[in-house]
Amino acid sequence: MAHDERRLEVLRAIVQDYVSTNDPVGSKALADRHDLGVSPATIRNDMAVLEEQGYITQPHTSAGRVPTDKGYRLFVDRLSAVKPLSVAERRAIERFLDGAVDLHDVLGRTVRLLAQLTRQVAVVQYPTLSRSAVRHLEVVQVAAARLMLVLITDTGRVEQRVVDCPADIDAGAVAELRTLLNSAFSGVKLADAGDKVPDLLETAPQHLRGLVATVSSTLLETLVEPSEDRLVIGGTANLARGSALDFQGTVSPLLEALEEQVVVLRLISEVDAGTVLVRIGEENDHEALTGASLVTVGYGSRDRALGGLGIVGPTRMDYPMNMAAVRAVARYVGQILAES
Amino acid sequence: MAHDERRLEVLRAIVQDYVSTNDPVGSKALADRHDLGVSPATIRNDMAVLEEQGYITQPHTSAGRVPTDKGYRLFVDRLSAVKPLSVAERRAIERFLDGAVDLHDVLGRTVRLLAQLTRQVAVVQYPTLSRSAVRHLEVVQVAAARLMLVLITDTGRVEQRVVDCPADIDAGAVAELRTLLNSAFSGVKLADAGDKVPDLLETAPQHLRGLVATVSSTLLETLVEPSEDRLVIGGTANLARGSALDFQGTVSPLLEALEEQVVVLRLISEVDAGTVLVRIGEENDHEALTGASLVTVGYGSRDRALGGLGIVGPTRMDYPMNMAAVRAVARYVGQILAES
DNA sequence: GCTGGCACTCCGACCGTGCGAGTGCCAGCA
DNA sequence: TGCTGGCACTCGCACGGTCGGAGTGCCAGC
Numbered sequence: 235m236a237h238d239e240r241r242l243e244v245l246r247a248i249v250q251d252y253v254s255t256n257d258p259v260g261s262k263a264l265a266d267r268h269d270l271g272v273s274p275a276t277i278r279n280d281m282a283v284l285e286e287q288g289y290i291t292q293p294h295t296s297a298g299r300v301p302t303d304k305g306y307r308l309f310v311d312r313l314s315a316v317k318p319l320s321v322a323e324r325r326a327i328e329r330f331l332d333g334a335v336d337l338h339d340v341l342g343r344t345v346r347l348l349a350q351l352t353r354q355v356a357v358v359q360y361p362t363l364s365r366s367a368v369r370h371l372e373v374v375q376v377a378a379a380r381l382m383l384v385l386i387t388d389t390g391r392v393e394q395r396v397v398d399c400p401a402d403i404d405a406g407a408v409a410e411l412r413t414l415l416n417s418a419f420s421g422v423k424l425a426d427a428g429d430k431v432p433d434l435l436e437t438a439p440q441h442l443r444g445l446v447a448t449v450s451s452t453l454l455e456t457l458v459e460p461s462e463d464r465l466v467i468g469g470t471a472n473l474a475r476g477s478a479l480d481f482q483g484t485v486s487p488l489l490e491a492l493e494e495q496v497v498v499l500r501l502i503s504e505v506d507a508g509t510v511l512v513r514i515g516e517e518n519d520h521e522a523l524t525g526a527s528l529v530t531v532g533y534g535s536r537d538r539a540l541g542g543l544g545i546v547g548p549t550r551m552d553y554p555m556n557m558a559a560v561r562a563v564a565r566y567v568g569q570i571l572a573e574s
Numbered sequence: 575m576a577h578d579e580r581r582l583e584v585l586r587a588i589v590q591d592y593v594s595t596n597d598p599v600g601s602k603a604l605a606d607r608h609d610l611g612v613s614p615a616t617i618r619n620d621m622a623v624l625e626e627q628g629y630i631t632q633p634h635t636s637a638g639r640v641p642t643d644k645g646y647r648l649f650v651d652r653l654s655a656v657k658p659l660s661v662a663e664r665r666a667i668e669r670f671l672d673g674a675v676d677l678h679d680v681l682g683r684t685v686r687l688l689a690q691l692t693r694q695v696a697v698v699q700y701p702t703l704s705r706s707a708v709r710h711l712e713v714v715q716v717a718a719a720r721l722m723l724v725l726i727t728d729t730g731r732v733e734q735r736v737v738d739c740p741a742d743i744d745a746g747a748v749a750e751l752r753t754l755l756n757s758a759f760s761g762v763k764l765a766d767a768g769d770k771v772p773d774l775l776e777t778a779p780q781h782l783r784g785l786v787a788t789v790s791s792t793l794l795e796t797l798v799e800p801s802e803d804r805l806v807i808g809g810t811a812n813l814a815r816g817s818a819l820d821f822q823g824t825v826s827p828l829l830e831a832l833e834e835q836v837v838v839l840r841l842i843s844e845v846d847a848g849t850v851l852v853r854i855g856e857e858n859d860h861e862a863l864t865g866a867s868l869v870t871v872g873y874g875s876r877d878r879a880l881g882g883l884g885i886v887g888p889t890r891m892d893y894p895m896n897m898a899a900v901r902a903v904a905r906y907v908g909q910i911l912a913e914s
Numbered sequence: 915g916c917t918g919g920c921a922c923t924c925c926g927a928c929c930g931t932g933c934g935a936g937t938g939c940c941a942g943c944a
Numbered sequence: 945t946g947c948t949g950g951c952a953c954t955c956g957c958a959c960g961g962t963c964g965g966a967g968t969g970c971c972a973g974c
Contacts, residue, residue: 237915260967273917278968296923296967335796336734346833374710374726384724384732386714392724394676394732456675470810471829489811493686577946600936613948618937636936636954916974923968929961937954944947 241280243270245289246313248281249301253552256479258298303515303549306527310512310553317554319562323351327566334570337361337390341466344543344567349469351559354547355492357530359502360464361389361540361571363457364425371419373412373449378402381411383449385457387424389540389571393462397452399445411445414438424458463503463541465495472547480548481525491522492546498528502542505532507568510557515549525549529556533564535572543567581620583610585629586653588621589641593892596819598638643855643889646867650852650893657894659902663691667906674910677701677730681806684883684907689809691899694887695832697870699842700804701729701880701911703797704765711759713752713789718742721751723789725797727764729880729911733802737792739785751785754778764798803843803881805835812887820888821865831862832886838868842882845872847908850897855889865889869896873904875912883907 247268251259261274261281270277281299284290289305292298301309319327330347334340341358348356366387374382379402385393418434419427431450438446456462470492473485481488491497497520505511513528523546530544544560587608591599601614601621610617621639624630629645632638641649659667670687674680681698688696706727714722719742725733758774759767771790778786796802810832813825821828831837837860845851853868863886870884884900 258967262967274967275917275919276915279916282969292968294923294925296969297925298967336736338734369716370712370714372710372712372714372724374712376709382726382730384712384726386722386724386734390722390734390736392732392734394678394726394730396676396730468833471826471833474814474824474826474829484814486811486814489814493808493811598936602936614936615948615950616946619947622938632937634954634956636938637956638936918973919971921968921970923966925966926964928963931959931961933956933958935954935956937952939952940950942948942950944945 240270240272241284242308242313243268244277244280245284245301245305246309248284248290248299249305249309249313252300253550256550258293258300260298263298301550303517306514306549306553307517310514310557314554314557317558319558323559324562326351327563331566331570337392337571340390340567340570342468344563345466345468348543348545348559348563349472351563352469352545352547352556353472353475354469354545354551354556355467355473356469356543356545357492357498357502358466358543359499359541360466361387361391361534362503363387363391363393363462365423365538365540366391367421367423368419368427369421371412371415373408373415375403375405375408381408381449383453385453393457395452395456397449399448401444403445407442407445410439410442411449414442414446415449427458428454463499465499465502467492467495480550487522488526488546491520497523498546501528502530502544505530505539505542505544507532507534507536507539507564508561510561511544512553512557527551527553529553529560531560531564533568533571535568540568540571580610580612581624582648582653583608584617584620585624585641585645586649588624588630588639589645589649589653592640593890596890598633598640600638603638641890643857646854646889646893647857650854650897654894654897657898659898663899664902666691667903671906671910677732677911680730680907680910682808684903685806685808688883688885688899688903689812691903692809692885692887692896693812693815694809694885694891694896695807695813696809696883696885697832697838697842698806698883699839699881700806701727701731701874702843703727703731703733703802705763705878705880706731707761707763708759708767709761711752711755713748713755715743715745715748721748721789723793725793733797735792735796737789739788741784743785747782747785750779750782751789754782754786755789767798768794803839805839805842807832807835820890827862828866828886831860837863838886841868842870842884845870845879845882845884847872847874847876847879847904848901850901851884852893852897867891867893869893869900871900871904873908873911875908880908880911 247264248259261277264277265274288302289308290299291302293300331343334343345356345358366389369388370386372384376382379399381397383395383397418430422430435446510531516524526546527549528544528546530542532539532542534540543564545556587604588599601617604617605614628642629648630639631642633640671683674683685696685698706729709728710726712724716722719739721737723735723737758770762770775786850871855865866886867889868884868886870882872879872882874880883904885896
């Protein structure tokens, strides 16, 4: 029906104008700035319907209209075209990420890049440990009865843990332990590491059993727990910058939630590689994120998401642009990590 | 002279009141809230002198007085008594830091602790690489012609670098290389690592020379550079929280500077273990830090500062409390790291 | 079903006023 | 000589009223 068609067109125009101007948009301004082919009066009727359906609202009588969360949702799902990145932006992505020296560096650059590209707060998750596989396990003696375990995963992540042992250990035992651990765990996904422990304990020579048990329990407890996922956050200055108004005056609850990490971590973990996920305002069932939207995507190779990355900003954001940027960056990061 | 004595007392009272109320403080309020033993009129005379000397200023005619940077400086240097932490606060420090699983965790907890204790932005530097010594160097083959070096320092820091080699490498060479590197660098301070390279190259067997040269140059280039110092930042929500007024409306330049890290890193590196350093407003010759003060101290054992930590806040801050908190936390972190 | 016209609403900018806090100065006093 | 109370003056800010403009809803006409 041509009716509904135009009404959606009106909604799209409202979203676009409101995002770029930050002013509630009225019927006359719409008619001026867009070729809708009808008069302001007709637009007013459409707007009344859209308001009744809950897609837009007016801050107060006789002000313009503003999209609701539901309105943004419709916009993102049906009204927004993918906005391809400019050549300059693609160049910037490559230039920014090339020359990173290690995983920490890659992710640090990624978060800065995303923040700069989108002018929002950027969030990048370290490759999930549980989905990574062991590349190498190093054992270093740091005291007579204390070992440091260093885990190197196939995603380039390096984790360290100190283990206190019940008795002093000699150098030979350390070397044996290293060999044992590596032959047992090399190439094994951390999520499956627990299954290997009984086998390991059985094959271990008698005099090492106790040590192996201590070490493997530390490994499992501190590394396989999902809580061990890490987050890099950047671009918080963008919050303070313009969007003071978007968050009813204060951005500090949002900053707190970001530093807390746990909420964002939960949200960012639910991603597939390749599919950009948008969460708008109230859809994030967390108080501090009311009024904020998340645009997230998984990065990694085609078949396997290593982790998630994305941005956090006001619901009033340029969704098409941000979705494109997030996707492009994730794709490139996936490539970089696959190479190394 | 009793005169100067009282004038300083007035300055101290002004600083204290202004810090706690955030209002310019007038002569009458001073006389009411402090036992200065003189009338408001006399205080007014003292204030006029203090203003002429540049210790205080008035935002506009017929408002109260506000301390200048110079005034805070005098306060910190001569007028503030060390404010001992409460038992509860000491407990909190211990409880917060105990149970950390690795260096990353220790520093993460430290920054959260400091931010919570002081209600300011907290900054913690990773142990400086150049002042650390090599505990172990691990070499892991990640592809036919690509190695990953993992450096473990005596401060518990772990750094990784990927090295591309001109030719394929066999497993035996990797093991040899590992032994060579460790015997050459174990226990050596990274700052002195460069000196060991000629020796190392000489003693290396012919067929490994090229490999050793490639690897050591990567090590030196990427790890000994001072730019490789890292920073953990937390409590940025405290900036947005109350002190919007303290930074003439916007905190975003400060947030940007913090994320940039380089400025703060430079300032935080100039620390001795044990001596709390206070930089007030303009004393930080960096535009974004005008209006901000830094309270920093080195952490580590008695004779060796591993790195710096501290807080960043408005010049209008509770210096005695913050100095005490920073010092106490640094001391405790030093202990924890010495143990591990 | 669209359009122009019209009356109505209401926010926000603008302005003038008055109040209160605070000052500087001065004369008097110990 | 230095402290004190008194006094006139200044100035920012909160308060309240006014006005204009933008935007709306409704209605009659095409």
